[in-house]
Amino acid sequence: QKEVEQNSGPLSVPEGAIASLNCTYSDRGSQSFFWYRQYSGKSPELIMFIYSNGDKEDGRFTAQLNKASQYVSLLIRDSQPSDSATYLCAVNRGYQKVTFGIGTKLQVIP
Amino acid sequence: GAGVSQSPSNKVTEKGKDVELRCDPISGHTALYWYRQRLGQGLEFLIYFQGNSAPDKSGLPSDRFSAERTGESVSTLTIQRTQQEDSAVYLCASSSEAGGSQPQHFGDGTRLSIL
Numbered sequence: 369q370k371e372v373e374q375n376s377g378p379l380s381v382p383e384g385a386i387a388s389l390n391c392t393y394s395d396r397g398s399q400s401f402f403w404y405r406q407y408s409g410k411s412p413e414l415i416m417f418i419y420s421n422g423d424k425e426d427g428r429f430t431a432q433l434n435k436a437s438q439y440v441s442l443l444i445r446d447s448q449p450s451d452s453a454t455y456l457c458a459v460n461r462g463y464q465k466v467t468f469g470i471g472t473k474l475q476v477i478p
Numbered sequence: 479g480a481g482v483s484q485s486p487s488n489k490v491t492e493k494g495k496d497v498e499l500r501c502d503p504i505s506g507h508t509a510l511y512w513y514r515q516r517l518g519q520g521l522e523f524l525i526y527f528q529g530n531s532a533p534d535k536s537g538l539p540s541d542r543f544s545a546e547r548t549g550e551s552v553s554t555l556t557i558q559r560t561q562q563e564d565s566a567v568y569l570c571a572s573s574s575e576a577g578g579s580q581p582q583h584f585g586d587g588t589r590l591s592i593l
Contacts, residue, residue, distance in 0.1 A: 400578065400579045402581055411585060414583065460578040465534070468513075468523075469520070
């Protein structure tokens with residue numbers, strides 16, 4: 369089982385729809401969770417981070433964490449073509465170790 | 479500067495040559511990470527620095543790869559006797575806290591091409 373798992377996609381959604389990106393992790397002791405966006409040919413940029421169970425909202429983005437089920441998700445409301453990118457999930461497993469998932473490619477169709 | 483700075487942005491070299499990649503982290507950031515990203519692939523962890531020490535070197539692919547950090551600031555990643563499989567984008571990231579609980583901020587990367 370991979371430490372951090374994401375579906376590589378592509379995930380295609382129509383413009384204006386909600387995009388739902390999911391990530392599962394194997395280490396139950398994981399403490400911090402991050403979502404990064406990476407445009408083609410660019411470096412990753414931080415979108416959101418979450419530490420506690422529940423939802424965290426920032427503009428059109430909502431991160432959801434469920435430690436009991438060991439998953440974290442990112443919802444993008446009112447998806448725009450400019451949201452088309454690869455979204456990386458990163459998990460801090462403690463002991464200074466951060467592991468990245470392979471990323472989910474999102475395509476927003478105009 | 480305000481962000482993580484990497485140089486050079488692009489490097490083309492012949493197989494067998496040595497290359498040195500540089501990373502200037504965000505001022506005051508104690509943690510510094512190096513990753514490799516091959517075309518169309520995910521991030522591959524190489525090495526992590528806490529201050530000037532490297533507690534985790536587990537990702538270095540071979541003994542041709544080495545890295546150092548000085549003054550709790552600049553870091554250099556050196557690849558000796560480069561091979562074609564070393565061609566990739568090398569990304570550096572820094573974080574304000576060494577335990578991994580704070581986000582990492584990435585530089586623009588160095589695109590390395592081995593002929």
